[in-house]
Amino acid sequence: DSGVTQTPKHLITATGQRVTLRCSPRSGDLSVYWYQQSLDQGLQFLIQYYNGEERAKGNILERFSAQQFPDLHSELNLSSLELGDSALYFCASSVGIPDTQYFGPGTRLTVL
Amino acid sequence: QKEVEQDPGPLSVPEGAIVSLNCTYSNSAFQYFMWYRQYSRKGPELLMYTYSSGNKEDGRFTAQVDKSSKYISLFIRDSQPSDSATYLCAIGGTDSWGKLQFGAGTQVVVTP
Numbered sequence: 001d002s003g004v005t006q007t008p009k010h011l012i013t014a015t016g017q018r019v020t021l022r023c024s025p026r027s028g029d030l031s032v033y034w035y036q037q038s039l040d041q042g043l044q045f046l047i048q049y050y051n052g053e054e055r056a057k058g059n060i061l062e063r064f065s066a067q068q069f070p071d072l073h074s075e076l077n078l079s080s081l082e083l084g085d086s087a088l089y090f091c092a093s094s095v096g097i098p099d100t101q102y103f104g105p106g107t108r109l110t111v112l
Numbered sequence: 113q114k115e116v117e118q119d120p121g122p123l124s125v126p127e128g129a130i131v132s133l134n135c136t137y138s139n140s141a142f143q144y145f146m147w148y149r150q151y152s153r154k155g156p157e158l159l160m161y162t163y164s165s166g167n168k169e170d171g172r173f174t175a176q177v178d179k180s181s182k183y184i185s186l187f188i189r190d191s192q193p194s195d196s197a198t199y200l201c202a203i204g205g206t207d208s209w210g211k212l213q214f215g216a217g218t219q220v221v222v223t224p
Contacts, residue, residue, distance in 0.1 A: 045211060101146075101202075106153070106155050
């Protein structure tokens with residue numbers, strides 16, 4: 001157990017809908033990273049927050065957004081969902097920057 | 113060209129053999145190197161990390177970095193069926209915010 005928690009574990013929804021994925025980092029970790037892993041794309045970096053502020057952006061679609069709250073948990077919002085958004089979404093956290101990242105168990109999103 | 117190249121395998125070895133995994137990278141500015149293990153779409157688990165050229169050993173695992181050749185390796189001695197997983201290399205340090213570049217992952221199968 002890495003200490004990073006993610007909810008929900010599984011999410012099934014329809015195209016056009018909006019969902020929110022939640023991540024709680026390890027105790028003491030200030031940085032949160034979001035990744036998408038699909039079968040044909042590998043692990044893709046989406047976005048990073050450090051102590052509440054956005055610090056780096058990767059291949060994140062405009063339909064996706066995220067934030068980190070004062071208690072350091074983070075949420076990833078996915079809207080206008082498409083079939084191609086079906087994937088595993090992982091959150092990782094680290095103490096500082098740069099530092100080793102510890103991954104949560106992931107949220108499996110299925111868009112029908 | 114991807115910044116980090118990793119052969120996706122699968123790599124099949126008999127139990128007890130040495131597993132040899134590697135990644136190449138293109139950006140000489142990368143400063144730190146990690147290996148993660150991922151079981152069947154679970155969250156990646158950090159195995160090894162290093163910040164310098166040379167070897168680092170932890171139990172049955174040895175990580176090797178050759179910065180001059182931009183080449184990193186992971187060796188698993190006395191492989192066990194429980195080592196069957198996908199192994200991802202992750203490389204970072206080109207920016208100040210901890211962004212990692214992941215390899216595609218190599219699927220390893222250890223047969224009894």
